[in-house]
Amino acid sequence: MAQLGPFILAVTTLVLAYLYTRLRYHRYKQLAGFPQLRPVSLLWGDLKNIHEYLQQGPPQGHVDLAFTKMREKLGNPSLFTIDTWPMQYSMAIICDHDVAEQVSKVSKTFHWSVPKSPTFSNLLALIGYQSILINEGEHWKALRRRFNPGFAPQHLLTLLPLIVDKTKFFIDHLERLAKTGEEFSLEYYLTGLTFDIIGAVVMDVDFGAQLDEKDQDETLTLYRNLMKTYDNDTNRGFKFYNPFLASRRSKFSRQLQEKLRALVWEKYNAERHEVGQTKKKSRSVLSLSLQGLDKVDDAIVEATCDQLKTFLFAGHDTTSILLQWAFYELSRTPRALRAIRSELDELFGTETDPEVVRQKLRSNGEDLVGKMTYTSAVIKETLRLHPPAATARYSKPGTNFIVTDPQTGRQYCLDGMVLYICQYIVHRDGKVFGETANEFFPERWLGDTDTSEATNSGLADEANEKAGAKDQDDKKTPASAWRPFERGPRNCIGQELANIEARVILACIVRRFDFIKVGLGELAHDKDGKPIQNDLGQYEVKEKLYQASCPFAFFLASDFEAERRNARQGDSE
């Protein structure tokens, strides 16, 4: 026994020496060629640096704001690294649209662009292992093919009456609030509206999300309960395992799954009885999941539930955030408000009664929506300044995934790092957007309001290349510099729906109501009580409104690929 002491000591010394050498190598050799803040602490890596930049504020600001400052400190490189290993994967923060494009496009190594990052694992309770958002390869491709018809532009136009009808509830709420003059949370009402739309599009269900809570659909209540367990998860620090939260999350996740399971079976049985009938088939995500299947079993039902949860998750908050920012930016940019109102007057007539607008959209929506050029520019500019989502990718060690920095011509191997395309920085690049890069200036998009899926998937570029067309007309912003829906094959499947929703809602609302922001971001007034306008025609604010921390951006990672594989095996058994 006494001889064991020196042995244990020797082993411990060896292990510590190994860890020390590995850490030193990682900290000071592996990432040595990358732009990175210095000094990097041997023990903490960049954790202290991140903490310091987050502390600089603003309070609860999105981590993108800290990344912007870090990049400035580094002289605005195309990308830089953050070393949080071994707490989390090291990260490459991608700040240039050209490098972002190299990550999101198809390559010889990655047929469907660089795979998604394992950091999505924290969302599993919300979206499930089989989710289209995190799956890869042929499995993902088959899902995308299945759901594409539900998001084809011609089909989406048939949803116009539905969107218009759901907007009626929102208008009624605003009418009531305008009468009483009370302060309210725009987020609350807009999210109700986007939930109502997504419920119908995803599973032909009326959530009643804009009714009193007691009258809302139970699926929605369960989903909201589950979402609430993420409320305190921010991207601003590391979270420690909280068994109470985990147990609550898993309880709500189970309850929701049970509810969705029943709904899927119900739909399946209903559609079986409709076989042979000439009734027009629904193109909801739920219907598309079941179409063409001879037999449905438990595994298929589970997989379908995961897609339903994913579409609910991806399709409500994003559009709501877009609209909140659009109303805010319009409220402080009188020039833009006048221009959008005048376009709507021309298209809908000067009668601003939302009922008239709704009727016109119901009867002639396709034509009208296509002509809303300035409105589209407002949407495009809002998404440029305030992108509500993002992507994180991961190339496994040993893959040899290399990008070229367009500024310096240097090549970087990005294996083993989480690649975060920081849209916030890419979209505010002065080299692309000039002196007004940080300003709300919809006019920059006039003549270039295209936000179509073909352009964002990169298919339009390919077609141009094949036709020998010149890549970009000199005056046009490069397509890859605007990427709120991300680009390449994994771009957002719901982008055309979001665009149509936003256009309809803006058309019904902007001429009828004036929004006044209270609290952070409210207008500054001169001594006569008038708002102060700056040189760019925007009202000055007392304190700048900023993007707050987003609960879904970064999380401690776990490798969920094995679990995903298991789930799929179960699927095929």
Ligand code: HEM
């Ligand atoms: C303004 C609104 C929206 C924005 C800014 C947005 C943004 C994005 C982004 C950036 C991605 C790529 C995520 C990644 O690479 O990890 C994405 C993917 C996705 N989005 Fe959206 N989205 C919006 C609305 C919607 C809507 C309305 C739906 C559903 C109806 C939706 C469904 C999806 C799905 C299912 C994916 C995964 C696609 C795939 O991997 O094939 N999104 N979205």
